[in-house]
Every structure is written in structure tokens, then in C-alpha cells.
Amino acid sequence: MDTFCDRLHHLQAHIAETAIRYGRAPEEIRLLAVSKTHPVERVREAIDCGQRAFGENYVQEMAEKARALADLEVEWHFIGPIQSNKTRLIAELSGWVHSVDREKIARRLSEQRPAGAPPIQTCLQVNVSGEESKSGADPADLPALAQAVAGLPGLELRGLMAIPAATDDAALQRQAFARVRELMEDLQRRGHRLDTLSMGMSNDLEAAIAEGATIVRVGTALFGARQKPTGK
Numbered sequence: 001m002d003t004f005c006d007r008l009h010h011l012q013a014h015i016a017e018t019a020i021r022y023g024r025a026p027e028e029i030r031l032l033a034v035s036k037t038h039p040v041e042r043v044r045e046a047i048d049c050g051q052r053a054f055g056e057n058y059v060q061e062m063a064e065k066a067r068a069l070a071d072l073e074v075e076w077h078f079i080g081p082i083q084s085n086k087t088r089l090i091a092e093l094s095g096w097v098h099s100v101d102r103e104k105i106a107r108r109l110s111e112q113r114p115a116g117a118p119p120i121q122t123c124l125q126v127n128v129s130g131e132e133s134k135s136g137a138d139p140a141d142l143p144a145l146a147q148a149v150a151g152l153p154g155l156e157l158r159g160l161m162a163i164p165a166a167t168d169d170a171a172l173q174r175q176a177f178a179r180v181r182e183l184m185e186d187l188q189r190r191g192h193r194l195d196t197l198s199m200g201m202s203n204d205l206e207a208a209i210a211e212g213a214t215i216v217r218v219g220t221a222l223f224g225a226r227q228k229p230t231g232k
């Protein structure tokens with residue numbers, strides 16, 4: 001059986017090869033290891049292999065892992081749906097939040113970010129799959145949301161995140177990711193200095209890299225299949 005380090009190195013090589021295939025520099029793409037539902041020992045193992053950035057979907061689970069690994073340099077990325085009564089721990093623990101999809105959440109994160117902490121690196125989650133997805137801002141609402149978030153202390157707006165509807169059709173995958181890139185370019189034309197496209201997971205990371213992803217969020221291909229979600 002492969003060790004975690006084998007899988008990590010294999011995935012890093014695959015990301016680099018894919019970048020080059022599409023005319024991109026491998027350094028432009030960061031790997032976020034999505035550790036949700038996997039025990040803290042697995043995260044520790046990943047850290048030992050040199051991985052620093054981890055994605056979590058559930059606030060309590062992220063808090064428990066952060067506490068258990070407080071002695072180590074870990075960058076926590078919150079990537080799950082955000083309920084407004086759960087923002088405090090997210091604001092306290094996260095280096096990055098990828099899933100801001102409404103102004104109310106952004107305001108709470110801003111207010112609850114501890115004084116002296118660096119700003120939360122923030123992506124707006126956009127819904128490019130219409131009714132198939134409940135999370136993410138409507139593309140039409142992005143300009144106003146970006147404007148609001150850009151003005152909040154404690155948050156630094158970096159770009160967009162999306163989870164397009166799952167499909168095995170590579171052309172459809174690319175279409176959805178291209179749309180996300182176009183939405184970021186539109187915000188750039190409106191004066192926002194954005195550099196981050198958080199898109200691509202285990203099954204569609206090639207298409208995402210082809211369309212400009214700068215952070216790919218990979219769970220299954222690194223940690224194996226997840227058991228049932230742990231709930232909130």
C-alpha cells in the first residue's frame with residue numbers, strides 16, 4: 001500500500017505536469033489538502049510529509065484539529081457552508097475562508113477576527129450550477145458582494161471559489177471553470193486586485209488547472225474515501 005507521502009508526492013507531480021501541459025507554471029498552483037472527516041493523526045502524518053495547508057468543512061472538527069495540532073505550523077482553510085451563528089471559531093482559527101457567499105457572514109467574520117491577527121484571506125463562493133447547488137452567491141450578486149467585502153477590516157479579498165455540479169464530462173467541467181475565471185476577470189475589471197481561483201477537486205482538477213485554478217482542494221485522492229460526514 002502507498003504511504004501518505006507517496007500519494008502526496010504523486011499528486012504534486014500530477015499537478016505540476018498538468019500545469020505544464022496547459023502552459024502554466026507549476027508554482028502558480030497550491031495544493032489544499034482537504035482533511036474533513038479524517039482523524040487528526042492523518043493530518044499530522046501529512047504535516048510530517050511537508051503539507052501545511054488543510055481544508056475543513058465543519059467548524060467543530062476544524063477547532064478540534066487546530067487544538068490538537070496547536071504546536072505545529074498549520075494553515076487552516078475553512079471551505080464549508082457557513083452558518084451565521086458559527087462564525088466566531090472560523091474567524092479565530094482560519095488563515096483562509098473560501099466560502100463567503102453573503103455580506104452578513106463577511107461582516108461577522110470581520111467583527112470577530114481577533115485584533116492583531118492578519119486579515120482572513122477570503123474567497124467568495126460563487127454558484128455556477130444554478131439550482132443544482134444551494135451554496136454560493138448568484139453570479140449577478142458578485143460585484144456588490146465583492147465591493148462590500150473589500151471594504152471590511154480583518155478580511156482580504158483574494159478571489160473566487162466554486163464547486164460546479166459534478167460531471168465526468170471534461171468539456172463540461174472546463175466550461176464551468178471557465179465561467180468562474182470570467183467572473184473573476186469581471187471583478188478585476190471593476191478594480192479588485194484578485195489573484196486566487198479556488199477550484200478543482202479530486203475528480204476535476206485537470207479541468208480546473210486548464211482554466212486557471214490557483215488552489216486545488218483535494219480530499220479523496222490524498223486521504224482515501226471518506227466515511228459518513230461527521231455532521232456539524
Ligand SMILES: *Cc1c(COP(=O)(O)O)cnc(C)c1O
Nearest residue numbers: 034079201202217218219220221
Ligand atoms: C470535500 C470537499 C473537497 C474535496 O473533495 P474530493 O472530491 O474528496 O477531493 C473540496 N472542496 C470542498 C468545498 C469540499 O467540501
